[in-house]
Amino acid sequence: MSDMITADLVDLDLAAETKEAAARSLAERMVALGRVTDLDGFLADVAAREAQMPTGLDGGIGIPHCRSAHVSEPTLAFGRSARGIDFGAPDGPADLIFLIAAPAGADDAHLTILSALARRLMNEDFTTALRTATDATAAASLIRGEDAARPASEPRPEPEPEPVPATPAGSAASAAEEPEKSPARVFRIVAVTSCPTGIAHTYMAAEALEQAGQQAGVEMAVEPQGSAGFNRLDPAVIAAADAVIFAHDVPVREKERFAGKPTVDVGVKAGINRPAELIAEVRGKAERGEVTGTASDHASPVDNAGGPGEGYGTKLRKWLMSGVSYMVPFVAAGGLLIALGFAIGGYTINKAPSVAEHFIWTDHTSWAALLFQIGGLAFSFLVPVLAGYIAYGMADRPGLVPGFVGGSIALTINAGFLGGLAAGLIAGGTVMAIQKLRVPAPLRGIMPVVVIPLISSAIVGFLMFLVVGKPIASLQKALTDWLSGLSGANAIILGVVLGLMMCFDLGGPLNKVAYAFAVGGLANPNEGSLKVMAAVMAAGMVPPLAMALATTVRGRLFTRTERENGKAAWVLGASFITEGAIPFAAADPLRVIPSAMAGGAVTGALSMLFECTLRAPHGGIFVIPLIGNPFLYLIAIAAGTAVSTGLVILLKEARRTGRPDRTADAGSTADGITGDGGPGADAKVPVAA
Numbered sequence: 001m002s003d004m005i006t007a008d009l010v011d012l013d014l015a016a017e018t019k020e021a022a023a024r025s026l027a028e029r030m031v032a033l034g035r036v037t038d039l040d041g042f043l044a045d046v047a048a049r050e051a052q053m054p055t056g057l058d059g060g061i062g063i064p065h066c067r068s069a070h071v072s073e074p075t076l077a078f079g080r081s082a083r084g085i086d087f088g089a090p091d092g093p094a095d096l097i098f099l100i101a102a103p104a105g106a107d108d109a110h111l112t113i114l115s116a117l118a119r120r121l122m123n124e125d126f127t128t129a130l131r132t133a134t135d136a137t138a139a140a141s142l143i144r145g146e147d148a149a150r151p152a153s154e155p156r157p158e159p160e161p162e163p164v165p166a167t168p169a170g171s172a173a174s175a176a177e178e179p180e181k182s183p184a185r186v187f188r189i190v191a192v193t194s195c196p197t198g199i200a201h202t203y204m205a206a207e208a209l210e211q212a213g214q215q216a217g218v219e220m221a222v223e224p225q226g227s228a229g230f231n232r233l234d235p236a237v238i239a240a241a242d243a244v245i246f247a248h249d250v251p252v253r254e255k256e257r258f259a260g261k262p263t264v265d266v267g268v269k270a271g272i273n274r275p276a277e278l279i280a281e282v283r284g285k286a287e288r289g290e291v292t293g294t295a296s297d298h299a300s301p302v303d304n305a306g307g308p309g310e311g312y313g314t315k316l317r318k319w320l321m322s323g324v325s326y327m328v329p330f331v332a333a334g335g336l337l338i339a340l341g342f343a344i345g346g347y348t349i350n351k352a353p354s355v356a357e358h359f360i361w362t363d364h365t366s367w368a369a370l371l372f373q374i375g376g377l378a379f380s381f382l383v384p385v386l387a388g389y390i391a392y393g394m395a396d397r398p399g400l401v402p403g404f405v406g407g408s409i410a411l412t413i414n415a416g417f418l419g420g421l422a423a424g425l426i427a428g429g430t431v432m433a434i435q436k437l438r439v440p441a442p443l444r445g446i447m448p449v450v451v452i453p454l455i456s457s458a459i460v461g462f463l464m465f466l467v468v469g470k471p472i473a474s475l476q477k478a479l480t481d482w483l484s485g486l487s488g489a490n491a492i493i494l495g496v497v498l499g500l501m502m503c504f505d506l507g508g509p510l511n512k513v514a515y516a517f518a519v520g521g522l523a524n525p526n527e528g529s530l531k532v533m534a535a536v537m538a539a540g541m542v543p544p545l546a547m548a549l550a551t552t553v554r555g556r557l558f559t560r561t562e563r564e565n566g567k568a569a570w571v572l573g574a575s576f577i578t579e580g581a582i583p584f585a586a587a588d589p590l591r592v593i594p595s596a597m598a599g600g601a602v603t604g605a606l607s608m609l610f611e612c613t614l615r616a617p618h619g620g621i622f623v624i625p626l627i628g629n630p631f632l633y634l635i636a637i638a639a640g641t642a643v644s645t646g647l648v649i650l651l652k653e654a655r656r657t658g659r660p661d662r663t664a665d666a667g668s669t670a671d672g673i674t675g676d677g678g679p680g681a682d683a684k685v686p687v688a689a
Contacts, residue, residue: 054088062087062094205271247271322393334378341372390424499604544573544580546644599644
């Protein structure tokens with residue numbers, strides 16, 4: 001930290017009366033040393049960070065900080081105010097003010113040093129020493145972690161070991177009692193801390209929680225999710241934890257790791273100001289059995305992409321799913337609005353004039369045109385969002401600009417859905433390559449906001465316009481023409497393939513590939529792409545509907561839990577949520593999955609044979625009025641459901657009757673299946689070997 005703060009950056013008699021004046025006074029010292037290149041621009045970034053959340057902390061500390069493109073190198077300035085300055089802390093003004101300036105592209109080492117300072121601020125001896133420091137040099141030494149009172153050559157005294165009480169020799173009672181001692185199990189807590197800039201509050205909250213944990217006699221393991229990334233807690237530590245504390249002002253990354261445990265979820269300042277209360281609160285929840293730590297809010301796909309030890313195939317799948325997951329809401333909103341527009345105004349509604357120029361309040365066709373045009377605009381984001389968030393999954397936020405640019409170019413040159421996939425991968429790869437380059441320190445601050453977007457967008461634009469875009473556009477046109485001309489045996493075969501893909505992994509990667517293929521065709525719909533969308537949705541409804549029907553007509557073949565899941569599967573299947581069949585597949589994959597695939601293939605083939613069409617990307621039976629040939633469409637779904645139901649019952653019956661010698665005395669088989677649905681039905685059906 002020697003290059004981060006010097007005596008020139010210390011003001012022990014800070015005369016400012018407001019936090020803005022204090023920030024300016026300390027920032028001027030940074031400017032004088034060439035650490036800040038634009039005073040007003042930097043102060044604007046400080047003010048923007050302050051507007052997110054006050055930076056005053058209990059104990060008389062103010063810690064304004066930000067990451068800024070106007071900072072040439074990580075810098076720390078310190079001011080001590082005799083009168084105190086209001087930084088919004090609950091306990092009053094701050095007399096110790098630290099201004100932390102981090103470049104937008106600060107490296108991990110500097111951020112680690114800054115995080116160490118943030119932790120030391122929670123040490124009362126450290127803050128007391130700063131309040132009594134007599135000169136700037138001594139204060140700078142303290143902040144750097146040096147002991148100014150001791151010459152560098154003088155070794156620090158080693159702490160004397162604490163005496164260990166001796167056990168009286170020959171104490172039989174003590175020896176006998178020792179093995180019987182069974183100390184109470186220590187309560188274990190895991191915590192995550194994070195703040196918008198990930199520099200100060202993140203690590204101060206971590207330190208406060210760790211100290212409070214020691215005082216409360218609990219084991220505390222904290223994962224600070226800071227600007228330099230984060231080191232994941234050992235999964236074994238998380239699994240062994242009794243409770244979870246989230247002290248954060250930005251989304252917790254990979255939050256699903258902590259699912260199923262008693263949880264306290266608060267802002268990061270609560271972790272700093274009242275850690276003991278949080279520990280007491282979460283212990284109370286654990287004692288009452290309140291499990292609130294669910295994975296209800298998902299981490300961004302980039303948080304889960306490219307983990308250590310993963311192969312390129314796994315990473316590629318996650319990157320692509322990142323784009324698809326962000327694209328689907330645009331598809332659902334836009335597609336359903338377009339479908340409603342057609343349903344209300346007829347199939348000529350796409351020829352209606354702009355509602356901004358022509359709208360009649362009492363005319364239903366004007367309202368239909370409004371829905372159609374809103375949906376069309378939402379749909380126009382489909383390819384750019386796909387490309388942008390594939391790049392985001394690969395390279396985080398720096399990938400967004402070239403990804404969106406590449407996706408827009410794909411639309412411009414009619415490269416469509418395939419062009420969006422290529423643009424996203426090219427953009428992400430380009431940014432990742434640029435990020436590996438070593439750049440001079442003065443350029444690091446402008447890398448994320450100027451250099452990377454500029455260079456990556458230019459490279460992606462060149463490749464999309466002049467190299468790969470045109471071949472992809474030709475391929476997209478050929479695919480569109482092929483879909484338009486689908487008929488007879490070709491259409492039926494495609495329906496079978498799509499049905500198998502939709503039902504193989506029940507919402508997994510293969511299912512998503514088939515779904516993405518279908519919704520990609522809705523961007524430029526034709527008769528063939530509308531048939532594909534219909535076949536995909538119909539096949540995806542079959543697995544949960546089949547499991548629901550099977551548990552209804554032959555409940556004795558399923559556990560009580562599966563029968564309860566079967567009731568929910570009716571609604572899930574009807575809503576086109578294929579994942580409703582996952583509990584059944586997890587318990588008995590070798591019987592459930594082949595059965596689901598057979599039914600999905602039948603439904604996909606029949607939907608194509610009946611020439612059913614669908615303009616909505618989702619909705620299940622609730623969008624039946626928007627389907628072409630709806631009666632035949634329902635027949636296709638019913639036929640596939642019947643096939644899957646019959647096959648899964650047949651396979652389960654064959655297993656049950658094929659092992660009569662393993663029937664238990666109480667009328668239950670070794671699999672826990674009873675002839676009368678009695679107590680044995682509670683046992684889990686084992687996964688088939």
